[in-house]
Amino acid sequence: MQTEPSSPAGFTERVVPFLAGDGRSLNLLHVRGEQEPSKGPVVLIHGAGVRANIFRAPVSRTLVDALIEDGYDVWLENWRASIDLEPNEWTLDQAAVHDHPKAIQTIVRETGHDEVKAIIHCQGSTSFMLSAVAGLVPQVRLIISNAVSLHPVVSRSARMKARYAVPVVSRLTPYLDPQWGLKAKGLTARAITLLVKATHHECKNTVCRLASFTYGTGFPTLWQHENLNPETHEWLKHEFAKVPLTFFQQMAECLRAGHLVPVEGYRELPEDIAERPPETDARFVFLAGELNHCFLPESQRRTYEQLSQRRPGYHALHVIPDYGHLDIFMGKEAARDVFPLILAELDKPV
Ligand SMILES: [Zn+2]
Structure with missing residues (x-):
C-alpha cells in the first residue's frame, strides 16, 4: 500500500489490493480529502475496457471531488475488466460472483462501516446488479446505476x-x-x-x-x-x-434474451437471475442519458419498471436530457447537470 498526493485538490490516494474469490489480484483506489470523511463509504465501479480512473477526467470538478467535498469516503474498484490489470477473458458472471462481493468486504473491513453505497456504470453496473440481485453484496443498501442494469437494449x-x-x-x-x-x-x-x-x-x-x-x-x-x-x-x-x-459474446446472448443471461453455470447465478425477485432490499436509482447511443434509455426503464412492480414507489429513474453514456460522469458540465442529482439520491434515507 502506498500513499501519495494524487490531485491538485490535495487529495491523497492509496491502492488497496485484494483477491477475488477465484484468486485473481484486483485492487481498490481509496481517495481521501484533507478532512476526515463525515459520511460513509461510496464505491465507484467502472465499465468494460477502462479503469477506475475513468471517473477522474480532466474537468474542473469530477464526481470523486464532489463526493469527497460532500463528506463521503470514496473508493474506486478496479475489477477484472480494468485495463490496469492483466488482460483476461472475463464474463459478467465472474465479476458478479468473484470480484464485487470481495471488493465490498474489503471496504467494510478497511472502514469499519458495515454499509457501503455504490455508483455503478455500464458493465460495472450489469455485473454488480447480478451480485446485488443474487444477494451477494448485502452490505450495499443504495445502488445508483448508470446506462444499463438487468435489461440491455440497444439500437x-x-x-x-x-x-x-x-x-x-x-x-x-x-x-x-x-x-x-x-x-x-x-x-x-x-x-x-x-x-x-x-x-x-x-x-x-x-x-x-x-x-x-x-x-x-x-x-x-x-x-x-x-x-x-x-x-x-x-x-x-x-x-x-x-x-x-x-x-461481447455474453452481451449478444443477453440482447437476444432481453435481459442478462449468466453463462458460467455458477450456482449463485441461476439462469433466470434477472427475472426472479431480487434477494436484496437495496434501493436502486437508475440514471440514463437520453442520448445514450450505447445502451438506449429503455434499458434502465425496463429494470426500473420490473423492480418497481415488486416494490412500488421505492426505486427511482432519472432520464437526463442532452447526455449520452460516459459524459454523465466525464462531461465538462456534469458537475452542474448530473452530480447534484447523485448527491441528493445518496442522501435520501433507505
Ligand atoms: Zn472523438
Missing part, C-alpha cells in the same frame, strides 16, 4: 452487429483494443483500424473512433462530443484498452 444496428459481427471477430482476435488507434500491431488490428478510419468521420481522435466502433454503432457511441472539453477528448486516448470478445 437495431447494434443488435445486428452483436449477432453477426461478434462471431466473426471472435475468430480473428480474443480482444478488441481502442489503443490500436495509437499503435495497431498485427493484421486484424490494422484491418479493424483501417475500417474504423474509413467509416468514422466524427473526429480525428482514432482511439475515440475505435471506442465508438467497439461499443456500438454511434458516431460517437459513448458521449456527445459537445459535452466533453478538449482536454478530456485527448485524455481518453489513454483510458480505453483491451476488452475481450468473451464479454
Whole structure:
C-alpha cells in the first residue's frame, strides 16, 4: 500500500489490493480529502475496457471531488475488466460472483462501516446488479446505476452487429483494443483500424473512433462530443484498452434474451437471475442519458419498471436530457447537470 498526493485538490490516494474469490489480484483506489470523511463509504465501479480512473477526467470538478467535498469516503474498484490489470477473458458472471462481493468486504473491513453505497456504470453496473440481485453484496443498501442494469437494449444496428459481427471477430482476435488507434500491431488490428478510419468521420481522435466502433454503432457511441472539453477528448486516448470478445459474446446472448443471461453455470447465478425477485432490499436509482447511443434509455426503464412492480414507489429513474453514456460522469458540465442529482439520491434515507 502506498500513499501519495494524487490531485491538485490535495487529495491523497492509496491502492488497496485484494483477491477475488477465484484468486485473481484486483485492487481498490481509496481517495481521501484533507478532512476526515463525515459520511460513509461510496464505491465507484467502472465499465468494460477502462479503469477506475475513468471517473477522474480532466474537468474542473469530477464526481470523486464532489463526493469527497460532500463528506463521503470514496473508493474506486478496479475489477477484472480494468485495463490496469492483466488482460483476461472475463464474463459478467465472474465479476458478479468473484470480484464485487470481495471488493465490498474489503471496504467494510478497511472502514469499519458495515454499509457501503455504490455508483455503478455500464458493465460495472450489469455485473454488480447480478451480485446485488443474487444477494451477494448485502452490505450495499443504495445502488445508483448508470446506462444499463438487468435489461440491455440497444439500437437495431447494434443488435445486428452483436449477432453477426461478434462471431466473426471472435475468430480473428480474443480482444478488441481502442489503443490500436495509437499503435495497431498485427493484421486484424490494422484491418479493424483501417475500417474504423474509413467509416468514422466524427473526429480525428482514432482511439475515440475505435471506442465508438467497439461499443456500438454511434458516431460517437459513448458521449456527445459537445459535452466533453478538449482536454478530456485527448485524455481518453489513454483510458480505453483491451476488452475481450468473451464479454461481447455474453452481451449478444443477453440482447437476444432481453435481459442478462449468466453463462458460467455458477450456482449463485441461476439462469433466470434477472427475472426472479431480487434477494436484496437495496434501493436502486437508475440514471440514463437520453442520448445514450450505447445502451438506449429503455434499458434502465425496463429494470426500473420490473423492480418497481415488486416494490412500488421505492426505486427511482432519472432520464437526463442532452447526455449520452460516459459524459454523465466525464462531461465538462456534469458537475452542474448530473452530480447534484447523485448527491441528493445518496442522501435520501433507505
Ligand atoms: Zn472523438
